[in-house]
Amino acid sequence: MKTMELLQDIFRDVFDDEELTIGEETTAADIEDWDSLSHMQLIAEIEKRFGVRFTTDEIRSAKNVGEFAALIERKKG
């Protein structure tokens, strides 16, 4: 799946960890540095690279990587 691959790249980049592997079930609890600030950083990178814009509610509610992927795909139509 293309979206997950790109997301993986973004996560590796943001958390500066070339070996980081994410799955749909990955949540903030699985990644040590995933706090509210890196969350904003993730959003900014995802918005930039996928060319989408999330609403306040979406950013607040998305809890795991799978939910991000689903949101992105819905927005890209």
Added chain:
Amino acid sequence: MAEDLAKWKELTRDVSDFSSMLKAARRAEKQGEGDVPRIAVLGTNSIQLIVSVLRALLLSDGQNPRIYEGEYDGIRMDVLDSDSPFYRFAPDYVVLLPELRDIPAYPELFSSEEETERMARESAGYFLGLCERIHEKLPAAQILLSDLVLPFSEQLGNLEANCGFSRTAYLRRVNALLGASRSGYVTILAVDALASYVGKKNWFDETAYFLNKSGFSLQYIGDFCDLIRRQLRALSGKVRKCLVLDLDNTLWGGTVGDLGYEGINLDPNDAVGEAFLAFQRYILLLKKRGVILAVCSKNEEDLAREAFEKNQHMVLCYDDISCFVANWNDKASNLRLISEKLNIGLDSLVFFDDNPTERAIVEKFLPEVAVVDVPEDPALYVRALDRFHAFDWLQLTKEDISRSKSYADNRKREELLQSLDDYGEYLRELAMKASFLPLSENSRERFSQLINKSNQFNLRTRRYSEAQIGEMMEDPAFGLYTVSLRDRFSDYGIIACIILRSEGKSCFIDSWVMSCRVLKKGVENYTFQKILSLLKEQGISELRAEYLPTKKNRMVEGLLPELGFSLEGEDGEGGRRYRLELPGGEIPAGTYYIEEE
């Protein structure tokens, strides 16, 4: 360590690229924290990322700071509680980042002009009052206060710009008052101007604000922190003074060697000619604020000079240029020549040349010189130079403004020197007049500037903020003095500063700095004579002094023994302590041809 530095520089090369900025920030957080300088960041919005990115930028400047990060919305908490961890941290610099929520009140609709002005003064007074409070507790700290970013929203719609009581008009006035009423220990960070430059619709990110209380979009975190970093650089004395310009296709269109002075393009009726004229006008404004101008061009000198003297559209004239170098040598050598002729370091130079090959050569061989990335289109020259932020200074002083004139007058002095064969006769011909005075309040800015900027004639290279200088002025153990000089060609203003510290019958030269513009004129002998007679009056019997070597102050290595001091001891790193006994009688301080003003 040098490798580390290169790594940080590379990582933070583009401050507008927020992805690399945040990556650098993450790495900076994993780096062991240093201790110099000590910086406290206090903000109303979240400042966590600002602190991390600032740390990364300072690492790329070769500094590893210790940073105190205030609590969210913690300005009052830290500043008003005299026992707060902020005060215990004892920072050298305080970065104060309030925002609109801190504005105590806005004018009501139909408020009179007087009422609006009174409230604006009250608001500005609130922010400057916080600074004053900090200054009382931390008199040596320099405070960087952000101005208010005016929102783009227009509560009164089309009437926003038509009413003196509108929020926009009001906030603009508060910002103006911050700049106009600040004390020397406060520097205003122009955040509103930065937000305007990137565009407020991009600057503000409402989602990020509601979610995280970020004051602005993450995209600009690098630009924001760069603003703070540049101010810290200026405060530490790292400022550039001289703009070195190419000529053909930089100041005018075409090649003067081929086209002659009449053929180069400065045509006010031609779009490209106009662009070059606009660039020259901008440069003239820089010169008026004290930036020294130099020319470094591959040209026949007489042809190049002819363009300045005979082309009717030229904005800059030959006398605006303090050092004019036009020949066929390589530009790296010519920049060295300019630095020697003007007696300023290579790290004071900013190089502007349309030719990418010349720029690459200078970057490679003279990494100290700042090289502007010049765009292809001359219409964008002003923007490129302006946004390069090369001339971020601590303050403007009268000496700066007259400086470029005095460099130009140097040429006339050189001509005089060539007409006389005896140097002493030359000095007498200059008809120099000087004064040696205790530091007064209205010279404090200039004093601080010289103390912080002088690198070459500087015995100990101790840097003091304006706030610290203020403290010393209050302390009877310290004596702070200035030397002013003029000659028949120009008035140099204050060109030397001395800080003496007395203890009983003994006195120590804490600082002695002198502007390099007045080297080899006997000013050091004059100054020393004045110090000696001053100490004699005070009944001091022993004068101590010290030379601490740096990369740049070799020229004063021999100064103390020449003045009659004897060596007392050396530390392991080349520092030398000296002593001079002061008997009752006259002590010769070396010859000089300077009269008392």
